[in-house]
Amino acid sequence: MTEPPSDERKRIREQKRQKLQQRLENGGELSADDRTATPSEPISIEGRDHFDDVVDEHDVVLVDCYADWCGPCQMLEPTVEALAEETDAAVAKIDVDRHQRLAQQLGAQGVPTLVLYADGQPVERMVGAQGKGQLVRLIDQYT
Structure with a gap:
């Protein structure tokens, strides 16, 4: 069963927040895994x-x-x-x-x-x- 859209958005935003925190801790560099392909x-x-x-x-x-x-x-x-x-x-x-x-x-x-x-x-x-x-x-x- 899929999550309701609002729960899914919260999960995605939390992931982004964590990635941003890691990026700040690493001097602003993104790892290859953190880059979202557009x-x-x-x-x-x-x-x-x-x-x-x-x-x-x-x-x-x-x-x-x-x-x-x-x-x-x-x-x-x-x-x-x-x-x-x-x-x-x-x-x-x-x-x-x-x-x-x-x-x-x-x-x-x-x-x-x-x-x-x-x-x-x-x-x-x-x-x-x-x-x-x-x-x-x-x-x-x-x-």
Whole structure:
């Protein structure tokens, strides 16, 4: 039987806390076992539970709230794909038409909306197409 989502999140957060403590005790270095591999492609979010799992699993997550009909979203797509491949952040995509409630909960009032999560918390929110360099610098602040 699987744990309820809130218990699973608590367990994952405790593991992250312990790894961070070990990292601090080792002078800031992560061992190979402590590094969480980030996907090299954007993760298509399939609902709130999936979103929560992705944010809990990865230290830094860039969330792209998009719509297929949105021109700026289409312009941003190659940048989002490159960020997934080239940075240490996980990149998640939320189709605002399929997941309206989740997009609203994330504060997406326009598309594209990008929300950066660090250690499970939203730390930055941007609306509109953003440049790759700007997004890389922002991600680098938290990785």
